[in-house]
Amino acid sequence: MSTERADPGAYDYSQRSARLPAAVNQSNRDLPISIESRLELYELQQVLRQFEQRAYDLFMQNLVKGTSHLSLGMEAVAAGFGLAKRPDDYSFATYRGHAHTIAAGVPLGPVMAELLGRENGLLKGKGGSMHLTSVDHGMMGSYAIIGAHLCIANGAAWSAQLRGTDQVAIAFFGDGTTNIGAFHEALNLAVIWKLPVVFVCENNLYMEYTPIDVVSAVPNPAADRGPAYGLEGILVDGNDADAVFHVASRALAKARAGDGPSLIEAVTYRHGGHSRADPGKYRPADEVEAWLDRDPIPMYHRRLLELGVPEGDLATIQQSVAGRVEEATEYAKNGLHPGPEHLFTDVWADGGSAWRN
Amino acid sequence: MAELSYREAVAHGIAQEMRRDPQLVMLGEDIASAGGVFKTTVGLLDEFGPGRVRDTPISEQAILGAAMGAAMTGIPVIAEIMFSDFLAVCWDIVANQMAKSRYMTGGQVNIPVVIRTANGGGSRFGAQHSQSVENWCMMIPGLKVVAPSTPADVVGLMAAAVRDPDPVVFFEHKSLLATKAEVPDGEIVEQLGEARLVREGSDCTIAALALMVPRALEAADRLAGDGIAAEIIDVRSLVPLDTQALLSSVAKTGRFYTVEENPRLCGWGAELASIVADEGFWNLDGPVVRITTPHIPLPSAEALEDMSLPTADRIYETVRKTMD
Numbered sequence: 297m298s299t300e301r302a303d304p305g306a307y308d309y310s311q312r313s314a315r316l317p318a319a320v321n322q323s324n325r326d327l328p329i330s331i332e333s334r335l336e337l338y339e340l341q342q343v344l345r346q347f348e349q350r351a352y353d354l355f356m357q358n359l360v361k362g363t364s365h366l367s368l369g370m371e372a373v374a375a376g377f378g379l380a381k382r383p384d385d386y387s388f389a390t391y392r393g394h395a396h397t398i399a400a401g402v403p404l405g406p407v408m409a410e411l412l413g414r415e416n417g418l419l420k421g422k423g424g425s426m427h428l429t430s431v432d433h434g435m436m437g438s439y440a441i442i443g444a445h446l447c448i449a450n451g452a453a454w455s456a457q458l459r460g461t462d463q464v465a466i467a468f469f470g471d472g473t474t475n476i477g478a479f480h481e482a483l484n485l486a487v488i489w490k491l492p493v494v495f496v497c498e499n500n501l502y503m504e505y506t507p508i509d510v511v512s513a514v515p516n517p518a519a520d521r522g523p524a525y526g527l528e529g530i531l532v533d534g535n536d537a538d539a540v541f542h543v544a545s546r547a548l549a550k551a552r553a554g555d556g557p558s559l560i561e562a563v564t565y566r567h568g569g570h571s572r573a574d575p576g577k578y579r580p581a582d583e584v585e586a587w588l589d590r591d592p593i594p595m596y597h598r599r600l601l602e603l604g605v606p607e608g609d610l611a612t613i614q615q616s617v618a619g620r621v622e623e624a625t626e627y628a629k630n631g632l633h634p635g636p637e638h639l640f641t642d643v644w645a646d647g648g649s650a651w652r653n
Numbered sequence: 654m655a656e657l658s659y660r661e662a663v664a665h666g667i668a669q670e671m672r673r674d675p676q677l678v679m680l681g682e683d684i685a686s687a688g689g690v691f692k693t694t695v696g697l698l699d700e701f702g703p704g705r706v707r708d709t710p711i712s713e714q715a716i717l718g719a720a721m722g723a724a725m726t727g728i729p730v731i732a733e734i735m736f737s738d739f740l741a742v743c744w745d746i747v748a749n750q751m752a753k754s755r756y757m758t759g760g761q762v763n764i765p766v767v768i769r770t771a772n773g774g775g776s777r778f779g780a781q782h783s784q785s786v787e788n789w790c791m792m793i794p795g796l797k798v799v800a801p802s803t804p805a806d807v808v809g810l811m812a813a814a815v816r817d818p819d820p821v822v823f824f825e826h827k828s829l830l831a832t833k834a835e836v837p838d839g840e841i842v843e844q845l846g847e848a849r850l851v852r853e854g855s856d857c858t859i860a861a862l863a864l865m866v867p868r869a870l871e872a873a874d875r876l877a878g879d880g881i882a883a884e885i886i887d888v889r890s891l892v893p894l895d896t897q898a899l900l901s902s903v904a905k906t907g908r909f910y911t912v913e914e915n916p917r918l919c920g921w922g923a924e925l926a927s928i929v930a931d932e933g934f935w936n937l938d939g940p941v942v943r944i945t946t947p948h949i950p951l952p953s954a955e956a957l958e959d960m961s962l963p964t965a966d967r968i969y970e971t972v973r974k975t976m977d
Contacts, residue, residue, distance in 0.1 A: 386726065420759035429758040436725060437754065437762075444746050447715050451722020451730075458678065458704070458728055465722070478745075481715035488710070642760035643795055645818035651794075652894040652928075653846065 309510070314583030315501050317535065317565065317590040324538045325599055333379060337537040338600055338610065340375040341593050342617040344395045347404055350621050351394065351411055355572055359629070360411045364425040365392040369535075369567035372592035373498050374399040376540025377466060380548055386436045386452040386465040388445040391426035392498075393438030396468050400435040402428075404620055405627035414631025421634040422642070442469060443478030446495060450482055453491035453551075464551040465493045472503030474517040483525040483559065492551035494544070497561040498534060504570045505578050518561035527559045534562030535592040538599070565590070654837055660830040662804035663693035663769070666811030667731060669840060671701050674729065677815065680707040680716055681733025681769075690735055691771055691830055713743035720766045721751050729765040729815065737772040737786045737824060744789075751820040752795030767814045768822045772800065773864055773914055774946075774962050775828030779953035783827075785914040785946075787862070790822045791891045791921055797845055798891040800824040802866035805836045806889060809843030817845055826863040846893030850902070854882035857908035857972060860899060860925055862888045865912040865963060872968035881976055891921050899925060900933045907938035910972060912963050917948040944971050 329337075348366045355364065367374065378399025381387070389396040397407055402418065410417030411425050418430060426440035436452060439445035449467035456463040473479050474497060486493050497518035501508055514520035519529030532543045540562055547558035565587035569576035576584075597610060643649035657665060671677050679697070681689075685708040688695035698706045709716050713734060720732035734740055740747060751764050774783040790798045797819055801807045807825070814821040851866065852873050861869040866887045873883040884902050888895070903909050909929045911922030926941040944963045952958055 418759070419757060419761075422759050423757040427757045429754075429761055431725075431758075431761045436722075437758065439750065441745055441749055444714065444718055444750050447718020447746065448722040448725075448750065449718075450715065451719040451724070452726045453722070454719050455723040455726040455728040458676075458723070478714045478718070481710075481712035482718065484710060485712060485715040485719065489707075643756050645755065645763045647760065649794070651892050652896045 309507055309578040310580055312507065312580055314580045314586060315507070316583065316586045318533060320536065320590070320595055321533060321539065324536050325602065327538050327542050329538055329541060331603065331605065333541070334538070334600060334603070335605070335613070336379055337375050337541060338596055339613050339617065340378055340399060341371040341537060341596060342614055343404070343620065344371040344374060344398055345593055346617050346621045347398060347408070347624070348394060350625055351408070354412065354625070360425070361413060362424055363571045363573065364411065365571045366568055367392050367395045367566060369587065369591065370498055370500060370564045371395060372537040372540050372596070373496070373534045373562045373564060376537045377496060377544045380541050380544035381464070381466060384434055384463050385548070386434050386449065386463060388436050388449040388452070388465065388467045389428070389438045390442055390445070390469055390473070391438060391440040392470065393428050394425070397428040397430065397435050397438065400430065400433045402430040402433050402435055404624035408624040408628035409631045412628045412631065413633065414628060415634040415638070416627065416631035420638055422638065442473040443476040445469070446473070446482035447478050449493050450486050450491055453486070453493040454489065456492055462552045463492070464548050466496060467493065468496045468498060470503065471497060471499040471501065471508040471517045473497070474521060475512060483521070483527065486557040487525050487527065490554070490556040492554070493557045494547045494551055495557065495559045497559070499561050499563050500566045502570070502579070505574065516561055518559055522559040527557065530558065530560045532560060532562050534564030535590050535595065537592060537596055654835050656833050657804045657836045658831055658833045659804045659807055660691065660693050662807035662836060663811070663825055664695055664697055665836070666808035667694065667697060668700060669808065670812055670815040671697070671705065677729045677731065678705045678707070678723070679731040679733070680709050680719060682709055682711055682735050684708060684733050689733070691827065693825065693830070694733070713739055714746055717743045717746040717751070717768065721746060721764055724764045724766045725754070725762045731767045731769060731815065734768060734770040736782050737770040738781050738784050740770065740786060740789065747790070747796070747822070748793045752793045756795060763818045764820045765818045766820045768820065770822065770824060771827050772824040773826040773828055774951050774958060775864065777953055777955055777958060780950035783951045787824050787891055788915050788919055788921055791924070792919070795820070796892060797821040798824070799845060799889060800826065800863040800891070801889060802826070802829065802863050802887050804832070804834045805841060806843065808836060809841040810845070810889065812840070812842040813845045816842070821845070824863065828864050846890050846895055848889055848895035848898040849887045850884070850898065851887045852883065852885040854884035854906065856882045856906055857910060857976060858884045858886060858899070858902040858906045859910045859912060859968070859972070860886045860888050860922065861912040862921070863914065865914055868963065868965045869912050869968055871965035872972065875965070875969045876972055879973060881972065883972065888921070896928050899929060903929055903933045904936045907936055908976065909933070909937065909941045911943045912968055913943065913945040914962055915946060917945045920945055939975065942971060942975050944968055
């Protein structure tokens, strides 16, 4: 038996052959999406991009402690669903949840302040980057141990069903989540109870530091598993906001009509590493380059120009977003560090933390 | 006043709350059509229908995830985990999600979930279907933990657990299911965080929980024959914990014992012993003594299991010896 390592990519993933993006499907330009909606998609992608670029800068200035997981390069998924969903729908995200929180309509200032651990943060500084939640916006949490939140999203969908509303729950998760048991439990229950839930896999090709295909039994880790639960395996270009918006709208309408869950795999790529600590060196250089060329935002910019939107309008949006990010940064930097009075609050619903008399 | 078994009291307590709150739902494996593998949910499907009493697949994460998601969006839920040992397969949702979400979100969510689960030994089921795992829950900030010992307390503490807006783990003891006692008519609602003084005595305090309560009472009868008046406290609620009931009893008796079904290390009695040592030290006339199952997985054979769990004999002998 040979113990030789024939394929250098088997132990050094950066030496593997690149997983290249599909070409832009130009016919998505012809999808029935209004210019107004497209401008909203553009603006939302700009917000997500500029916000996270600023968050990254603040890490580098050591103003953000701990860790954080950026979704630079993946904005089209959050934007597409953010625009397609109704304000009273529920969103559930993973630790990579900045974009989904903002796409749910949560103001930038409290989100940035939470990253900085300030008292005026979204969670009063008690949750941090990985747990962003805003119940007022239907953003029901960011869950930092992957899997559970698919089951919890089922519960929110069940609740909508019981209360007779037509709300839908959306659970966002990465490709790595498809190999954890909770994913499979959640899909099965959602189907047998016909729950109004949409499962959205953001397949960025890497589960943390390891290529997803190395650790998955099937090539499309979410879509290929759908049929095992009687679900259509839906694949969508996660770097095309129009394509995502279109698929999202259909899945949400289906759930709202009482026709049950959907499973969507949006193929995308993160520009940076898994987290703050990761430079992402395990990825082939030509792969990173090819995906940077498929950056969803310049592509969408070009599409809007082709559709006749003046360059000046897009520049105005970019500048206005830059102003909002600047304001959010100031709001965060001006926040106080939380004082000891916050330490013992909100363990229990009575607001306190007493465990004894 | 009617005599109910502990088993019947579970369904009685759930029904009391489901009649009161039309939003309250329950889910779990085999709970609806089969009435539960321990027959603790018999009749609930008939009365409340399949929309409110739902059978699930064998998917503990899906069960507790659904409970949590429904609860945080306004629907209170009773979820059954068939054997408490199975909490290990959905522990993330209990310990990391339900327990911590309120704190981590700055108080944005409430999780009104009761996790009912069959706990404890004595059924010869072996090490994976017999454990007393209340300590797993007690050590997690954000979880409330109760373990009733009588049919009336099953009803009253069930009501308290359901009405509490925080996650409560409710341990039903398998070896108490067949025991019967009078249960008052009408609505019964207890308070979480209140121990019950079940036998007064002046010579020593014995704190016990669930199946260990009747065993401590039996030991107290025999101790009385030897002239030792033992005071028995049914702890009932580990979180919140009624420390004042314990400390005031020790102030009177000067001696403190715990009777715990759990294996030795980190049992709830260790926390109680620590509190009594810290805050009741000058009232103590002797060392605090814990009577527990040895630190072993529980064996299945009748003879071996009976040697493991604290018995009335062991309680009697331990107290007798240490009171000399």
